[in-house]
Amino acid sequence: MPVLAATAPFVQYHCPCVPLQKPLPADDAEAPHGDSSDCPDNSSTQDERDEVTDPTPAQAPLDPQSMALLHHTHPLCNLYFCDDCLQVRCGRCVFDEITSYFCPNCLFEVPSASVKAEKNRCARNCFECPTCFHSLSVVEDQALITKAKAAQESSSHDDHGDDSASLSSASSTKAAAKGPIKPYYLQCSFCRWNSREIGWTFEKSTGLAGQTQAFESAQQPAKEFDHLRQHFEALMRANSHANATAAVGPGGVGTGLTLGLGLGSSPHASILSSLRQSFALGKATPGSPRTAVGGGLASPSPSLRSVGSLLSPSKDHTNDPPEPYQALHTVPDDPAIVSQLMTLESSDAVSCSSQRQRQPQTPSYLLAQHLPQRVGLRSKRAKRCRECRHILIKPEQKAQATRFKIKLVAMNFIPTITIVRNPTVYKVGRTHPFVLRFTNPQYRETRITLAVPVAYPNKSATITALAPTFKVGAYNDIWEYDPDASADEDPEDLGRSGPADEGIGDDDFDDWLAQIDTTLDYGYGCGPQLVPKYHPARADVTPDKQRRRYRRWLTRGVYERHANETAVILEATPGQPVDNLIVPLLVTFSYHLEPLTDDEGSESESPAKPSPEPHQLERECSFWVYINLGRVVTDV
Amino acid sequence: MELPTIPYNSSEYIETDTGNKVSRKSVICGGQNIILAGKTIIQTGCVIRGDLRRAGAGHAVAIAIGRYCLLGQKSVIRPPHKTLKGVFGYFPMKIGDNVMIGENSIVEAASIGSFVQIGKNCIIGRFAIIKDCCRIEDNTIIAPNIIVPSFSVYSGNPGTFSGELPECTQEMYEARSKEFYTKFTPQ
Numbered sequence: 001m002p003v004l005a006a007t008a009p010f011v012q013y014h015c016p017c018v019p020l021q022k023p024l025p026a027d028d029a030e031a032p033h034g035d036s037s038d039c040p041d042n043s044s045t046q047d048e049r050d051e052v053t054d055p056t057p058a059q060a061p062l063d064p065q066s067m068a069l070l071h072h073t074h075p076l077c078n079l080y081f082c083d084d085c086l087q088v089r090c091g092r093c094v095f096d097e098i099t100s101y102f103c104p105n106c107l108f109e110v111p112s113a114s115v116k117a118e119k120n121r122c123a124r125n126c127f128e129c130p131t132c133f134h135s136l137s138v139v140e141d142q143a144l145i146t147k148a149k150a151a152q153e154s155s156s157h158d159d160h161g162d163d164s165a166s167l168s169s170a171s172s173t174k175a176a177a178k179g180p181i182k183p184y185y186l187q188c189s190f191c192r193w194n195s196r197e198i199g200w201t202f203e204k205s206t207g208l209a210g211q212t213q214a215f216e217s218a219q220q221p222a223k224e225f226d227h228l229r230q231h232f233e234a235l236m237r238a239n240s241h242a243n244a245t246a247a248v249g250p251g252g253v254g255t256g257l258t259l260g261l262g263l264g265s266s267p268h269a270s271i272l273s274s275l276r277q278s279f280a281l282g283k284a285t286p287g288s289p290r291t292a293v294g295g296g297l298a299s300p301s302p303s304l305r306s307v308g309s310l311l312s313p314s315k316d317h318t319n320d321p322p323e324p325y326q327a328l329h330t331v332p333d334d335p336a337i338v339s340q341l342m343t344l345e346s347s348d349a350v351s352c353s354s355q356r357q358r359q360p361q362t363p364s365y366l367l368a369q370h371l372p373q374r375v376g377l378r379s380k381r382a383k384r385c386r387e388c389r390h391i392l393i394k395p396e397q398k399a400q401a402t403r404f405k406i407k408l409v410a411m412n413f414i415p416t417i418t419i420v421r422n423p424t425v426y427k428v429g430r431t432h433p434f435v436l437r438f439t440n441p442q443y444r445e446t447r448i449t450l451a452v453p454v455a456y457p458n459k460s461a462t463i464t465a466l467a468p469t470f471k472v473g474a475y476n477d478i479w480e481y482d483p484d485a486s487a488d489e490d491p492e493d494l495g496r497s498g499p500a501d502e503g504i505g506d507d508d509f510d511d512w513l514a515q516i517d518t519t520l521d522y523g524y525g526c527g528p529q530l531v532p533k534y535h536p537a538r539a540d541v542t543p544d545k546q547r548r549r550y551r552r553w554l555t556r557g558v559y560e561r562h563a564n565e566t567a568v569i570l571e572a573t574p575g576q577p578v579d580n581l582i583v584p585l586l587v588t589f590s591y592h593l594e595p596l597t598d599d600e601g602s603e604s605e606s607p608a609k610p611s612p613e614p615h616q617l618e619r620e621c622s623f624w625v626y627i628n629l630g631r632v633v634t635d636v
Numbered sequence: 637m638e639l640p641t642i643p644y645n646s647s648e649y650i651e652t653d654t655g656n657k658v659s660r661k662s663v664i665c666g667g668q669n670i671i672l673a674g675k676t677i678i679q680t681g682c683v684i685r686g687d688l689r690r691a692g693a694g695h696a697v698a699i700a701i702g703r704y705c706l707l708g709q710k711s712v713i714r715p716p717h718k719t720l721k722g723v724f725g726y727f728p729m730k731i732g733d734n735v736m737i738g739e740n741s742i743v744e745a746a747s748i749g750s751f752v753q754i755g756k757n758c759i760i761g762r763f764a765i766i767k768d769c770c771r772i773e774d775n776t777i778i779a780p781n782i783i784v785p786s787f788s789v790y791s792g793n794p795g796t797f798s799g800e801l802p803e804c805t806q807e808m809y810e811a812r813s814k815e816f817y818t819k820f821t822p823q
Contacts, residue, residue, distance in 0.1 A: 009637045077802045104785045104797065107767075134779045134794045190779040190794045378785065393803050402768045402786045402806065409804040418638045437638060 004067055006579040006631060011417045011436075012073035013410070014062070014624035015090035017386075061624055063457035064582035073626050076417075079410035080392045082385040086621050088410050094392060095384040102399035105135050105375045109399045121374035123209045129188035130370035133358065136186040138205045139194070144183040184208075186372055195372060209374055219371075220329040221361045227328045337365060412441050415448060415472065415589055417625055420559070420567050426461075426574045426581055427635035433466075434629060435559045437567040440472040444591040447471050448566075451586040460632065461574040463583050466557025475564040574632040581629040588622035639819050646822035648680070657820065669698035673733070675817055676701055681710040688715045688726040698726065702733035702750065704813045712742045716762040727763075734813040738774065745778075749786070751809040769805040773798070 062069055080089040101110045103122035110118070127136040182201035186208070187194040195201070202211050216222060332340075344350065349367055356363040359370050383393035394406035421435035440446045450465040553559055559567040574581055649657045654674030661680045664670065666687030678684070684707070689698035698715050707713065715726045729743075732750030737743060741758040748754075748766045755774030760766070762780040770784050773791035784790055789799040802808075 077804050077808050102785070104788070105783055107783065107785060132794050133796050135782065137781060189781060395803075400767065400786070404803060407803055409802070409807075411804045411807060420638045422637065 004065065004069065004580050004582075007628060009419050009422055009630050010075070010628045011419065012069070012626045012628075013076050013079055013088060013414075014073045014626065015079065015088055015093065016623075017090060017093035061453055061456045061584035061586075062626070064584060064626055065458040065460070065578065065580075069582065069626060076411055076414075077409075080383065080385075081408050081410040081413040082388065082390050082392060083408060083413065084388045084390040085385060086619070087387070088414065088623055089385055089392060093386050095386055095389075096381045097384065099380045099382050099395055100397050100399065101377045101379050103375055104378045107399045109397075110377055115377065118209075118374075118377075120377050121209075122377060123374070125206065125208050126375035127186055127208070127212075127372040128358070128375050129191060129193050130355065130359065130372055131193045131367065132188060132191040134188050134190040135375060136188050136195070136372055138184055138202075138208065139187040140205065141183040141185065141201075144181060148181040148183070197368070198371060200372070212372075212374075215371070216361075219361055224327065224329050228325070231325050341365060414621065414623060415440055415446065415587065417587070417627075419627065419629070422629055424630065426572065426629065426632040428574050428577055428632060429635060431571050431573045433569050433571050435567050435569055436627070437560075437565055438470075438472050440564040440566075441475055442591055443474050443476070444593075445471055445474045446589050446591045449588040449590075450568075450570075451588065453584055453586065456584060460576050460578045461572045461581055461583055461629075463585070464571045464573075465568070466554075466570065467568040468557075470558060470566055470568055472566045473561070473564045572629060577632045577634050579631055581632050583627050583629065585625050585627060586622060587625055588620060590618055590620035593617040593619055639815055642816070642820045643823040644820060649822070655817075666698060669696060671697055671700040672705075673701065673703045675703050676705040676707070677817065677820055678707045679709045679711075682707045683712045683714075685712075685714045688717070690727065691723075691725055697728055699729050699731070701731045702735065704734045704810075704817055705731060706736040706813060706816055708737055708739040708741065708756070710740045711737050713737075714742070714744050716744045716746055718762065732768065734810045736809075736813055736816070744780075751806045753809060753812075769801060769809070771801060771805075 062072055074090050078091060080094060081087070082089050098112070101112060101115050101120075102108060103110065103124065103126055105122065105126040106124055108122070108124060110122070114123070125138060128134065129136055180203050182203050184202040184205045185195045185200060200212065200215055202208055204211070217226075341350065350365055351359075351367045351370060355367065355370060356365075358373055360373075361371070362369060364370065380395045380397075380399070381393075382391060382395065384391050391406055392408045394404060395401070396403050396405060416439040418437045418439070419434065420437045421433075423432045423434065426432050438448055447469065448471070449469045451468070452463045452465060553569055557569045559569050561567075572581065572583065644657075648660055650660060651657050652672070652674075654672070656672045656674060656676045656678070658664070658672075658678040659680045659682065662678050662682035662684070664678075664682075664684045664686065666685070666689065669686035669689050670684060672678075684699060686698045689696045699713060701707075701713075713729070713731075715729045717724065717726045719725075727746065729745060730747045731743075732748060732752070734750055735748055735752045735754070737754045738756035738758065740756055741754055741760070743754070743758075743760045744762045745760045745764040745766055746762075748760075749768035749770070751769045752766055752771070754760065754766075754772040755776065757775045758772050759777045760772070761778050761782065764778045764780060764782045764784070766772070766778075766784045767786040769786050771789045772778060772784070772795065773789065775793075776791050776795040777793045778784065778790060778795040782795065784795075787801045787803075787805060788797055789801060790796065791798040
């Protein structure tokens with residue numbers, strides 16, 4: 001099985017659209033070290049380390065060492081949140097609906113009616129360079145214009161004295177002789193390619209897409225298409241004269257051709273329908289002489305009677321069989337291309353595959369035959385939940401607007417998890433603490449419960465959450481402006497010396513502290529300063545205060561609490577050396593809904609559990625995260 | 637992984653009233669033509685050419701930079717120039733809010749929107765227009781006169797469209813630039 005290459009630490013969120021692994025036996029799924037592993041079906045535990053419940057079997061985690069993990073999990077920014085289903089949604093479990101089309105170069109919004117007619121490309125002045133794909137700019141040849149002006153002036157001088165009629169006729173004949181002046185051409189400001197190399201010059205500097213249609217229609221594939229179309233139209237005319245006593249064609253390849261070329265007029269549609277019916281009956285006649293384009297001829301029979309004729313081709317042969325199609329242009333076969341390429345003196349003239357890919361009409365090996373392409377359009381898309389069709393993303397119509405009318409992204413609903421402190425290298429058999437920060441985006445205080453599965457495929461470490469259940473403060477806009485208004489001291493902890501404190505002697509504490517000091521390597525040259533986030537050089541941190549903080553870390557497992565963020569300590573004991581120590585974690589968050597507030601009126605109707613207090617509703621959600629902690633080496 | 641604290645030498649940086657942190661080791665020409673909206677960090681070795689302004693007497697803004705921007709080490713901000721009707725001239729450059737420009741990048745854009753991240757060693761060509769919520773990958777060369785539409789990732793040489801950014805890019809980049817400003821603290 002391919003294993004993930006060593007990557008930087010990450011936190012990836014699992015999307016429930018991909019079913020998780022097969023259920024594990026129930027007795028395997030028991031939490032270690034007395035950690036609470038709270039599943040969403042259970043009511044949230046009040047006591048932190050007592051209750052042990054099995055995760056629901058359907059939620060057994062993925063194999064963290066497999067490559068498949070990256071396909072099933074996503075960074076938080078790529079996820080949506082359906083607040084109807086109360087589920088995380090990824091790009092695969094949403095519908096895309098195109099809201100508007102625009103040209104990425106001129107940012108002009110293209111009405112969806114004309115998108116198809118313009119072949120999904122910009123119909124204005126936007127072209128991309130056939131060589132480097134940079135957008136081309138219109139340049140005017142000043143010399144040509146001045147020359148033309150001078151010529152015009154001289155001609156008017158020559159004709160001076162004649163009567164006006166002869167003057168106009170003379171100048172017009174001159175202009176006709178020289179042809180219209182085409183001083184404008186396209187130039188790439190990056191690679192200096194210019195369209196005069198392929199003979200593209202223009203009379204006007206605007207509406208170039210319209211002017212290039214002449215060049216495009218002069219291309220062989222376009223000509224071939226027209227020729228084919230003429231051929232079919234002639235056939236159809238003949239056929240309508242014969243009044244549906246159709247000559248029988250082979251049909252098979254013809255259908256493909258007709259379909260592929262998209263001839264959409266009604267007679268063709270009838271041919272298609274008749275052919276489709278013949279195919280449905282499984283009686284299509286085998287092919288007749290094949291032409292250069294490789295196509296047989298469709299049977300042009302506009303009425304349903306022709307179906308009968310198709311079914312019994314030998315009977316209705318009243319007309320002569322139609323002429324086989326003669327292609328105007330044949331694609332040179334491989335030996336010809338090879339001999340052409342062999343005469344080249346430098347490889348610069350040969351196009352690379354990405355250049356050929358951008359030439360839908362003539363993907364030639366010779367760069368000189370490549371044409372500038374009109375810039376492809378881009379779209380703005382709305383997104384819907386596949387389950388409930390609830391709209392998740394609705395962008396503004398305008399191409400330049402970056403706002404969204406509806407934006408339900410997971411970032412605004414579920415806690416953001418970041419790795420705060422992490423050893424650079426984990427060692428097998430040793431217990432390393434690491435710190436995760438949970439940021440609450442909700443306007444309500446949220447209780448978070450962490451559950452660590454005991455058994456999962458390729459388990460390489462034992463994880464212990466020192467704080468399996470903790471609270472994260474409500475998000476408040478004011479905090480953004482006041483970074484120092486943080487309460488480093490844990491309000492929950494200050495008032496009480498819980499029972500957890502009692503079992504721990506000073507020796508345990510010092511051991512743990514020593515371990516933390518040696519193993520908690522920050523990896524960015526700041527040294528092991530164990531001072532929390534916003535106070536890197538705070539002088540008022542007395543040794544006593546610091547000691548109290550350490551004690552809190554050990555007993556509560558809460559590293560730091562600040563505004564709507566809580567950082568908690570977990571411990572990892574790796575069992576085997578791996579490149580990426582990826583650990584699954586089931587995160588359950590719950591908060592109380594206030595049914596009386598105005599803006600939350602709709603939410604109170606959605607499925608939520610009644611809490612002990614009758615007037616308060618509790619909502620609970622859970623999701624899996626996969627945390628990559630980094631490399632594990634054997635301790636020598 | 638959370639961004640670590642980025643300590644800087646407090647004697648090297650000047651902090652203005654609006655919270656801008658400007659390195660003394662950067663080259664700022666024509667300061668009277670440069671506007672910093674506030675909380676912008678200008679790191680060591682940056683070059684900002686406010687002296688390259690539109691010809692003519694009087695006060696003219698050559699470079700306007702929004703809030704919470706970061707000009708990485710050795711980046712060069714230079715107003716774009718062109719010859720219009722035979723007259724050579726410089727044109728003003730505008731940079732929005734929450735724009736992070738990586739190390740060694742050269743920017744000659746006409747305008748850069750808000751919530752834009754430009755990687756290391758990039759060159760943003762003359763009169764390029766980068767709209768809001770974009771990312772330019774490391775080592776990208778944006779050719780002159782290119783327009784980078786919103787929510788796109790550009791990479792390569794010349795820089796071409798290589799991906800779309802998610803809808804929450806604005807929040808993401810805003811948080812990132814604010815976090816950088818918070819973590820950029822004196823030693």
